[in-house]
Amino acid sequence: MDGSPSSASGERTKITVTCPTCGAAAPWRLNPHRPFCSLTCRLVDLGVWLDEGYRIPADERGYVP
Ligand SMILES: [Zn+2]
Numbered sequence: 636m637d638g639s640p641s642s643a644s645g646e647r648t649k650i651t652v653t654c655p656t657c658g659a660a661a662p663w664r665l666n667p668h669r670p671f672c673s674l675t676c677r678l679v680d681l682g683v684w685l686d687e688g689y690r691i692p693a694d695e696r697g698y699v700p
Contacts, residue, residue, distance in 0.1 A: 656680050 650663040654672040656679050661672035671677040 651660040652663050652670045653659070654661045654670065654676050656671055656676035659672045661669060663669055666672075668674050668677045671680065
């Protein structure tokens with residue numbers, strides 16, 4: 636048999652992305668939290684954005700409805 640390799644690696648190329656929160660390599664496929672590596676990093680990033688979003692219009696002090 637002619638077992639010539641079609642490519643360098645038989646396995647599929649794993650696509651990974653860099654997590655914007657912690658900088659770890661996160662899998663792209665089958666990752667519901669992409670581009671984050673985990674739900675924690677996703678929430679952290681959301682928290683940061685919300686925190687900045689709330690800080691910008693935070694001009695009123697002692698706002699009690
Ligand atoms: Zn992460």
